[in-house]
Amino acid sequence: MAIEIGSNIMARRNNAVLDFLGSAGLSYRKPAIIAWWSAAFPGFGHMLLDMHIKGNVLFLFEIIINFNSKLNLAMVYTFMGDFKRSALTLNTQWTLIYIPFYFYCIWDSYITTAKLNRINALTKDKPVTMKVLDLRTYETCFIDKRLPWLASVWSFLLPGLGQVYTRRLFTALSLLSWSVTIYVNSHQLQYIQLIVNHEATMAEAIKVLNPEWLLFMPSLIFGAAYDAYAKTVESNRLFEKELLSYLKFEWSIAKSDLIIKEKRGSDL
């Protein structure tokens, strides 16, 4: 498909791509919002930018460092007002590793978003030419219109499902495996089960909960729900852009015999 306008720039910077792992496209993103998700869960910001390898490495490191420093446990004690116990809980060595790691993630995702926005400003008015279906024997991916709220709801139920729905295979696989890890280790489902079946009182059931793992959950669930929502909106927009580019070049009035102005004069 040869497109005359700006073909040189197109060759240097493509603005959308699709393969069997999913689709990616450039679009304007607020740096502060991406930085926020890096702060909530290092790695999430990069996943939102479709930087899946970087994002997953950071995600893994976040869990290892956070778990060993007992940061979440210390947070629980802090919010409970027990500052002494909080200080005693923290592992100093791991906490000192955590600090530069944490702020680097936030800074890096912020600066990357700002730079990608500038590239987006260069490419956003170019027509979108991309593969719309990648059919393989082991996986099939196509671009389509999907419902953002539905993706969000699936990720609320189990982080990762909304990503399967919007076909972000990398994010889906990593979020699903982390969800299982965090759900099982936090014992929150066991806690709910004990209370619902009246096998324990609320005060007793608390003992099965693991606060260190439990505190990963809000960031994981809301991060996943946001990712599912925002990325479905983005891929819907990409679908529209691609369709409009196609119609503009293949089915425009210039390609047909129809002439709006002169037809009437000659026919009458």
Added chain:
Amino acid sequence: MSSLICLFKPSLSIELLLSEFKKNQIDQNNVACFILDAPLSQLTNEISSSSNPNEEMSMADLGFVFATIFGVVGASIGFKMELGPIIWGIASSIGGFILGFLIDLIFTKKFKKKPETYILISIHCHKGQENIVKKIIAAHQALGLTVIES
């Protein structure tokens, strides 16, 4: 000869419609698509990098942020409260989401509906083909249709 004009939202059914036309001997030369961009989005194109086209996303931005913060704090405090960390965590998350949503609503006011793009298709065909063309258009979620006799 007669001309038909119909209006669509951008979706896959447009491509299905166009391929259906080809199957029914309506030549591509007699079909033209016009893209009707919303007037607002044409305006904002001029201000390139600073404008934010992602208005749909802004609607939920702050809600998700506040829900996470409130969820973490609520679950932590819940450990020494009567109803336990899960209920407090969920309740404060919902509270946080609503709060963030309201702040967005009041201060950023980005809730105006995103301008939509429509596609206008005009088809020129023989009188005899008019009925089949109408049927095809009706089967593909057209928003509107008009026939111009000439």
